[in-house]
Amino acid sequence: MISDFLGGVLILAGAAIIAVAALGLLRLPDPFTRMHAATKAGVLGAGLTMLGVGIALGSIPAVMTGVAGMVFLLATSPLASHALGRAAYISGAPLAPATFTDALAGVLPRN
Amino acid sequence: MNPSLILRTSAPLLLWMPLVVSLYVLVRGHNDPGGGFIGGLIAAGGVLFYAIARGPAAARAVLRLSPVALCGLGVLVATASGIPALLTPETPYLTHFWWFPTLGVTLPLGTALVFDLGVYLTVLGMASALFCALVEEAQ
Amino acid sequence: MSFLGLCLTLAMVLIAGAILAVAWRLLAGPSSADRVIATDMLGLLAIALAALVAGLTGQQAFLDVALGIAVFGFLAAIAFACLLERTSATQEGPR
């Protein structure tokens, strides 16, 4: 019973975080901030959902898969977001007017 | 295509991890979702990542064999898995045989797995050949 | 309805909303970068959905699918990133 309750809570949390990430993707002004929302929150949401379902299912392999999924997502998401951010900058995505200074001005070519 | 330092350094870790997953998917394919095709694709994904991070030449080095030769090997292995059926009289080609060695836990080993390995290698070879060629193309 | 069932259906509704939002961003996204990010987010949504379906149906197979998508989604993100560098977002097309 306890695993159902815990699983349910985790699933709800995960789904909520994903919903917020989607909202962020809609409302945020420029690609870079959207990228943060998508990768950071998205990954956490998906990870929590997997973990929750793993626990809810209860069997050892299920939990193992859930944990493995969570670990893998957390391990690789920084890489993905780094690559995406860099690519977005190089590909010349528009910076929101509110940005004060463009730290990467001289560092990376920008077409 | 000069991928960033982070990608280059993380390349080996993120090559072996998909390969391990793909082998896991391949081996249990007979009972749970998975199998030769999916395993091959995941492994090829890893190779793709390595080709992007370290360049196609490095990816080929990792594969030891050239991707196209891998295809040939795969088809060979798949065909070879039918040989035992050929040897035993009047069993049609490619019927699979099973042994159940018990090393602690009974491990179902069969020529079907060999056939699946053949499929795995072919798909891996085909996809990585495609990717290496494409990445070279993109440079 | 068991508590777990309730959570799952509620999560499903939330994820459906998220899919619509991401789809809109994918289609309308002013620059290519937005579209690539939306595609990456789709991957993540797929993982969540696969996990939810695993929960609903109780089959552990779908959880493995979720793991597989995670691996492959990440690889796709990297591939898209390197492709994105080649395009220039402003001219809306490859250089």
Added chain:
Amino acid sequence: MLALPILGVGIAAVLASLARPRIASVVGVIAALAALTVYLTQVSSVAEGLIPTAAFGAVPALGIAGGLRLDGLSLVFVLLITGIGALILLFAEGYLADDPKRKRLVAMLLVFMLAMLGAVTADDVIVLFVFWELTSLTSFLLVGYKHEREASRRAALQALLVTGGGGLVLLAGLILLTMAAGTTSLSGIIAAQSAVLADPLASVAMVLIILGCFTKSAQVPFHFWLPNAMAAPTPVSAYLHSATMVKLGVYLLARLNPLYQEEALWQALLSYGGIATALTGVCLAFRETDLKRVLAYTTVTALGTLVMLIGIAPDLSITAAMTFLVVHAFYKAALFMIAGAIDHAAGTRDASQLRGLGQVMPVTALAAGLAAFSMAGLPPFVGFVAKELIYEAKLEMGSAATGLIVAGFLVNAATVAIAVVLSWRLFAGRQLVAPSGAASPPHDPPLSMMVGPVVLACLGLMAGTLPTVLGAVLIDPAVTAVLGRPADVTLKLWHGFNAVLALSAATVAVGIVLYLLWERLVPRLKAVSLLDRFGPSVGYEHWLAATLRLATRTTTTIQHGSLTGYVRTLVLVMAVACLGMLILRGGVAWPQGGASLDARAGLGGLMLIGLGGTVLARTALQAVLAMGLVGFTTALVFLMFGAPDVAFTQFVVETLLVVILTTALMRLPIQGRDGRSRQQKLGDAGVALLCGVAVAAVLAAVLASPFDPRLSVWFGAESLPAAHGRNVVNVILVDFRALDTLGEITVLAIAAFAVVALLRSNRPADPAAPSPQGPLA
């Protein structure tokens, strides 16, 4: 036993092609003589009516009975083929003495002899057809022997196309015949006469076979290839286009005569076709001065007469046909060789420029005289016997054949005239008239070239003086074979004074008159250009040119080179095929009992959004990514409907597709804007819509038809016990249908080779790039 000579000649052909020229000819002659002797041993047994047979070329799998059979008719042909073949090979040795490549001709002649022997002794329709086509093929090679000359190449092609086309028509007829008779063996078909005639398509089969024989034996509409085939070297013309190949059609008509002889259509077609050919042959012969072309046209006439004789049914005309067949072979082959000798010695074949050769070429003159008299049908020669029989057969038919008699009279008279031209005009006379261009003054050709004509001329004389021997030994069994029932044949030189003798005397007289007019007739007839503009050969040229034009037009329309065009055609054909089949087979159905609409239907909506995004996308990259959304939704559908394996594959494939497409787009010079005109866009939209509707209709039809669960039930039950696997999808892929998967991965491997080759081919070979390790890198 019967297969022995055929194989022997085949081996000789191989040896001849390897040995030195002189030895090749010797080998050829020996092989021909050996085959002749083998067949001669059979003469006595065939005469008593016991017909040797042998197994040959039976293919039980295809239901081909195979087998060889030597009855009277085949015996006559076989003796002619090998006998004249030996003389021709001997003649060729002398005639082409200075040609280093003549061993190729000898080898081809031997292959031709093999084909002829096979055709005339075949007792199976398919074996007969194979050898029939082999003769056409070898005649193409032989006529085109001097391939450096454009004229001989064109003549060879014309001969091949006409006889080859006829061969196809013949095959159709033969197959109809086999279907009606139920067996492919010729004797079997003839035995099953009632079944064959009862068959509704009997007359169609008969007409097809007659057409096939007409093209082979150069009958009227198809006669034009024979005179053009004179571009071949003389030995070839002497052998193929006088004695053997062109007679194959006559042979088949004679062979099938017992089957069709009572058919009115058969008699009409053959007799009128034959007489028409005879007349045209004679008229055209009077327009020529070139020796070989004159002889070619007289051969056409002779073939016409033969076909006519087979057409009119009574026993006597068949006897006349068989005798005339032998007679014609003798004198025509001899005359052709003589023409070759004259050409060899005097350097020209134009009859008008040659007079009084007798003084310098006495032996040739003698042989020519004898052969010509036999051609003219004068008493001591067997030609006379044949002509008498022809007149007797026609008279016997009484009033019905008055037209035939008159036409026959004219034909014979003209033949007499030409015979006199070929002998008297060329050789008689005091002063020698010959073109001065010849290196040395004309003289008798070497011995090897003289043996042929002399032997054949003497045979004509001998057979004439003692016809009873010829009759009993050769003609009688042949006639029984053709009539299908025993017939008594009495050939005698002297029939006493009666109408027939008067008729032949009149023919000779008119012939002499025609000879005297020959000098003036030829130029006037040649001036009549009507024939040149509307003859069948003109039709042939037009038909050939039209086919070539059609071919180029279809190729350019289909291979237009635009990729979008190819894709459009592919998609359109698929859509039309699907819709067409559904509509025709009335399969269009909408699944009853609407599917329960729950949340999962929302996926359809998402797909439509993706579709909208793809269609409205401004750049190719946008379109690809929007399509990615559609793919993603498909994967979700699989996920929601409980198919983990397929869902995962769809996700992976979807992502790969988008990655690969985007990379490809990087390479393609696609500008942002879509370059198509508005009208093109509408066209493409139409094609796309049609394809969508077609696929939707197919899917609806599938859903509407009741789902047959037996297969999935069986796989579900069997997968664990038989294949030790719970994942049914994978078990099917790897175990139950492993062979299909093996095929699929082979296709994958081939695709990989292709992609690597393509991508590497258009990449500039920059030396800097490390050369790939080994070929398959």
